[in-house]
Amino acid sequence: MKVLVTGATGRTGSEVVKALLQRGVDVRALTRKQPKPGTFPSAVEIALGDLTDPVSTAEALKRVDKLFLLIAGIPDEIVQALTAYSLAKKAGLRQVTYLSVYQADKFLEVPHFAAKYAVEEAIRAGRMPYTILRPAYFLQNERGLKAALTGAGVYPIPAGNRGVAVVDVRDIAEVAAISLTEEGHEGKTYDLVSSDMLTGLGAAATWSKLLGKEITYGGHGDFDSFEARMRKTGNPMRETASPMLWLAHDIRLMFEGFVERGFRNTEDQTARVAALLGRPPRTYSGYAEELATEWLQRELQPVG
Ligand SMILES: NC(=O)c1ccc[n+]([C@@H]2O[C@H](COP(=O)([O-])OP(=O)(O)OC[C@H]3O[C@@H](n4cnc5c(N)ncnc54)[C@H](OP(=O)(O)O)[C@@H]3O)[C@@H](O)[C@H]2O)c1
Incomplete structure (x- = not known):
């Protein structure tokens, strides 16, 4: 296959490429430019x-x-997605696994x-297994x-205090590979969430402990400044990001929604992810520990 x-x-x-290869699947990777050697395994x-x-x-x-x-x-996300979907249907593909977003229908603003x-709705209405x-x-x-x-010792994401559900991309990839290689996932919509949730104050406390210094929460009271910063410096959640003005506004609207209404998951949803994976999903605290270890080790490495 x-x-x-x-x-x-x-x-x-x-990560999806890796997870599929691990399951013995042949993989074709779409990319706009010839990838640098070593980007993908030779298979x-x-x-x-x-x-x-x-x-x-x-x-x-x-x-x-x-x-x-x-x-x-x-x-133009919708154009790209429906173009690929319609062409996949025309080519007679047997299944599509589509990456959407948690609570897609609850944050329509x-x-x-x-x-x-x-x-999602177009895929549900179409006649291709998904x-x-x-x-x-x-x-x-x-x-x-x-x-x-x-550096500054600030947790800069205006996550609010109602709870933002999280997930590790390696767990997303594993579920994607499962959905594409095992029976029983056709016509299903899976919420991919972990067991712990993100809050601004909670994240600041986690990072304070892990980095051994005081990290303060940047707060969620000034979305105009948050958007203005993103217009200048890009998406704070990416290591390298060039500013995209529409995205600055889109991300602002998303966090305003999270602050007002929360983006919480339930224990049942976490249990369903654990059942799919055959183990508990990776957690915020676990990933933060991985990152902190990597960052602190790099700092301790001798120069030269
Ligand atoms: N960040 C979150 O917390 C979160 C949560 C839920 C959902 N999501 C969704 O996750 C998606 C982003 O996933 P990611 O962060 O893994 O992606 P990413 O690291 O930003 O990578 C984007 C990929 O898209 C490819 N690409 C860009 N424009 C393309 C085009 N015109 N034609 C073909 N390929 C193109 C790029 O490939 P090349 O450059 O190699 O061509 C690259 O591989 C978004 O839909 C986002 O809404 C994000």
Whole structure:
């Protein structure tokens, strides 16, 4: 069986590629540029293509059986997703696993949530077997916070205090691979959440303990300044990010929603993820510990 993975060079897609290879699946990775040597294991077939170009997308979909569909954080998400989906259907693929977002239908004022919900509905209404994954806030976002945490000592994400559900991209990838290789996942929508939730004050306390210094919570009272900062410096949840003005506003709306209404998960949802994985999902505290160890070890390494 061969699976086309979109977003294959990104945070989630690269883990999906690994998880599929581990399950003995043939993988074709879609990317816009020839990847640098070593980006993928040699077994991975590269398809050069662009989801804004239906011809190159159709070419990438030839002679594959299934599709893992991830669209980057871009304004024409719905166009790219439905283009790839319709071409996959036309090419006779047997399944699509689509990466949406947790509570896609509850935050319709946020453009990227509304786009994902529209794509979900089109996939549900279409006649192609599907699995929809609804991941919560990626734990890996915290990698982008290194400078703020180890430098100024501020937890800068306005997460609020109601609770934001989280998930590790490695767990998303494992569920994606399970959905594409095992029976019983057709027509299912899976909420992908961990057991612990993020709050601004809770995160500051976690990082204070792990980094051995006081980390304060930046608060959630001034979304104008939060958006203005993102307009200048880009998405704080990415290690390298160029400013995207529409995204600054989109992320602002998302966190305003989280602060007002929360983005909480339930114990039942966590139990369902554990049942899919056959183990408990990775946690915020566990990932924060991994990151802190990596950052502190790097600091201790002799220079030269
Ligand atoms: N961050 C969160 O907390 C969170 C939570 C839930 C859902 N999500 C969703 O997760 C997705 C992002 O996942 P990620 O962070 O793993 O992605 P990422 O690391 O930002 O990678 C984006 C990928 O998209 C590819 N790409 C971009 N434009 C493309 C185009 N025109 N044609 C083909 N490929 C293109 C890039 O490939 P090349 O550059 O190699 O072409 C890259 O592999 C978004 O849909 C976001 O809404 C994020």
